[in-house]
Amino acid sequence: MNTPDKPTEHKVIPIAVAPGAAPPASPTVGMIRTLGLVSAICGLIIVGAYQGTYDAVAANKRIATERAVFKVIPAAKSIAEYVALPGGGIEPRVGAGDTASAPGAVKFFAAYDADGKLAGIAAEGGAKGYADTVRIMFGYSPDCQCVVGIGVVAMRETPGIGDKIITDKDFLANFTALDVKLKGDLSALANEVRAVKHGAKTSAWQIDAIAGATITSRAVGKAINDSAQALLPRLVPNIDKLGSKS
Numbered sequence: 001m002n003t004p005d006k007p008t009e010h011k012v013i014p015i016a017v018a019p020g021a022a023p024p025a026s027p028t029v030g031m032i033r034t035l036g037l038v039s040a041i042c043g044l045i046i047v048g049a050y051q052g053t054y055d056a057v058a059a060n061k062r063i064a065t066e067r068a069v070f071k072v073i074p075a076a077k078s079i080a081e082y083v084a085l086p087g088g089g090i091e092p093r094v095g096a097g098d099t100a101s102a103p104g105a106v107k108f109f110a111a112y113d114a115d116g117k118l119a120g121i122a123a124e125g126g127a128k129g130y131a132d133t134v135r136i137m138f139g140y141s142p143d144c145q146c147v148v149g150i151g152v153v154a155m156r157e158t159p160g161i162g163d164k165i166i167t168d169k170d171f172l173a174n175f176t177a178l179d180v181k182l183k184g185d186l187s188a189l190a191n192e193v194r195a196v197k198h199g200a201k202t203s204a205w206q207i208d209a210i211a212g213a214t215i216t217s218r219a220v221g222k223a224i225n226d227s228a229q230a231l232l233p234r235l236v237p238n239i240d241k242l243g244s245k246s
């Protein structure tokens with residue numbers, strides 16, 4: 001039983017340090033050493049995982065992009081990648097490190113039908129939606145100078161609200177012939193592509209937004225507008241260069 005008035009005695013254990021010997025390492029030094037080792041191992045694992053999966057991720061991204069091209073140009077049987085140059089003009093992409101990475105360059109795909117005839121153009125665009133950037137692929141027909149289809153490349157919009165842009169038939173009907181023709185001097189779109197409130201569409205270059213998902217609808221409109229504004233003034237004067245493919 002404890003007796004409250006009798007204090008507990010602590011034994012003092014003397015540590016013998018030989019004269020001239022180094023004092024024992026403090027626990028702080030040991031902790032820093034362990035922390036450093038753990039951080040280095042974690043760093044190596046992260047870099048290894050990134051490098052080990054880089055090629056697979058790039059290949060998957062490429063497959064998803066190409067699928068989106070075939071979706072927005074249904075007649076496409078083969079595709080070729082091009083770049084619209086910052087100073088005007090277009091040229092085929094030759095691979096990593098080519099002009100496509102130059103500031104202001106715009107990548108696009110030329111899609112060819114079973115006879116090797118140009119079936120349409122596909123290009124990506126992106127704009128801020130409700131949660132994050134909405135990245136879309138749109139198909140362009142040089143014949144009607146209009147957008148003929150869209151597909152989503154990446155988005156994190158709310159399921160059941162923003163993601164209606166891929167399921168809502170009325171919304172998708174906006175993209176059967178969305179007007180993106182150029183001004184007479186081919187310097188810019190004749191009319192800005194823009195999503196308007198549901199039920200307020202009056203012109204062929206407007207997008208009738210989804211009620212309750214106007215923000216995501218607007219992101220789609222801005223993505224198409226910005227990409228088409230950058231691409232079409234360079235592409236349209238050079239469309240004959242895309243020729244046909246055997």
Ligand SMILES: Cc1cc2nc3c(=O)[nH]c(=O)nc-3n(C[C@H](O)[C@H](O)[C@H](O)COP(=O)(O)O)c2cc1C
Nearest residue numbers: 130157158161162163210211212213214215216217
């Ligand atoms: C939890 C939550 C998630 C939402 N997600 C989206 C979305 O993904 N896309 C969108 O456009 N609006 C989203 N909204 C709705 C917007 O806040 C806003 O009401 C709507 O976009 C405006 O469109 P309206 O004028 O047609 O109602 C969300 C709202 C809430 C509360």
